[in-house]
Amino acid sequence: MFLLNKKKKTSGDKHIDQLANIVGPNEILYKKEDLLSYDCDGFVIEKALPKAVVFPKNTEEVASLVKYCSANQLPFLARGAGTGLSGGAIPLNEEVIISLVKMKKLISVDYENRQAVVQPGFVNLKLTNSISDKGYYYAPDPSSQYVCTIGGNVAENAGGAHCLKYGVTTNHILGLEVVLPNGEIIEISENGVPDSPGYDLLGLLTGSEGTLGIVTKITVRILKNPQGKQTVLAYFDDIEDGSHAVSDIVSAGIVPAALEMMDKVAIEGVEAGSFPVGHPKDIEALLLIEVDGISAGIEEQIDEILKVCHKRNVREVKVAQSEEERGAWWANRKTGFGAMGAISPDYLVQDGVIPRSTLPKVLSNISEISQEYGLRIANIFHAGDGNLHPLILFDARVPGETEKALKAGTACLKACADVGGSITGEHGVGIEKKEEMRFIFSDEELDAQTQIREVFNPENLLNQGKLFPTPSRCMDVKKIVKDTVAH
Ligand SMILES: Cc1cc2nc3c(=O)[nH]c(=O)nc-3n(C[C@H](O)[C@H](O)[C@H](O)COP(=O)(O)OP(=O)(O)OC[C@H]3O[C@@H](n4cnc5c(N)ncnc54)[C@H](O)[C@@H]3O)c2cc1C
Structure with a gap:
């Protein structure tokens, strides 16, 4: 992988040197050619290079990295496998990326109490593979489960084909260890007691798209086959x-x-x-x-x-x-x-949710959108829980076609919101759908949510510019949304 100039033992950048001191010289990338693979996630339309990518091996290293970034006003974000489809792991502000892929252990399995503890970089499918010989499995099964991490699943509250009956990630999380944006480490857990007093922090953290803290340990429910x-x-x-x-x-x-x-x-x-x-x-x-x-x-x-x-x-x-x-x-x-x-050379996947009974109407709307924008749209989705995935096929090499695909995607989400649905079922808002949050939330409701983020993340150094509407750095998404709605 690395890295620091062996002769001088320094990169020439004091922050890089200090971050390397925390994780070790072989656990940091900072050269442009090494950073290119981290300029986007599964949402490939916006791209930006991080300042560096660091690979901590344990919670203490994550906490030290976070403390360093916080003390030095360096923006930072967590990254799992980078399969997110809404741009949540894209370093728009030259973030330090804290990659959790080396924290990939299955820490323990307690069959009697039907739970397992994993590090955040543990790959989803590996959990079922590790316990299947005893007749158990882990229910949330995103189609990316061959590579995506359970930490990323917690951040996105991932769903999957078999979540209709068994529920999405949040229904299977029993405890989390989290490094807060100031570097403090907290444990939140049901402790085997349902309905424990106080705020439901497990519910709040799950699906918060890496904006409230970095998850470093996860206790999950496992089910009998x-x-x-x-x-x-x-x-x-x-x-x-x-x-x-x-x-x-x-x-x-x-x-x-x-x-x-x-x-x-x-x-x-x-x-x-x-x-x-x-x-x-x-x-x-x-x-x-x-x-x-x-x-x-x-x-x-x-x-x-x-x-x-x-x-x-x-x-x-x-x-x-x-x-x-x-x-x-x-x-x-x-x-x-x-x-x-x-x-198709390129596709953009959308992630709307609708009441099941409106499926025929919304599919017909999507077909009209396809005709209006002159782009083919494939639908492949979790129909049982009304979670639509229109895949807008386009060719980024044709001038203007990417913008057309984005507009068609926004129009699909508007069609979902108009029948009382939502703009995301499992892929998250990230940077992709943050302007579309206005389709389903009033300014007051958005304010209430951003105030929660400020309590956890007061300096807004962790995963800036995600989840809530703000002007976009790389393209005028707000304008695209406005034009599409006016259209
Ligand atoms: C082909 C394909 C199919 C897919 N199918 C599905 C599907 O069926 N269902 C579904 O729900 N999703 C699906 N996805 C989307 C994606 O796989 C999920 O969102 C997954 O949960 C992302 O995990 P990851 O490890 O790749 O996270 P990343 O992409 O690395 O990160 C996603 C977000 O989580 C944050 N994050 C990552 N790790 C942590 C952590 N430890 N602590 C705090 N924040 C963190 C990041 O900052 C980012 O905001 C699919 C993606 C692809 C490419």
């Missing part, structure tokens, strides 16, 4: 029929573990990607539905789902016949975002 599981794939000729089937399944009293949808453009993408499974290309929509729980009840639920699909004119519906088949369907779905690269 369900006794049985069945997966259904349903193909529809009419997207409205598929959308109505989603509401009908839930209205029938079934809570599937997962209820995912893809439209025609998304199917074209996943079939051109690395995990094709032979979905027909002429269908308008598919549903991937999974039920799990006590084996005895599963057949009954599957029968009910098949009935709903037939009532909604399904073209073909099938139940997975083996674990391999089920695995292939899920690999096809979970690699869906990346697969868009097979049909």
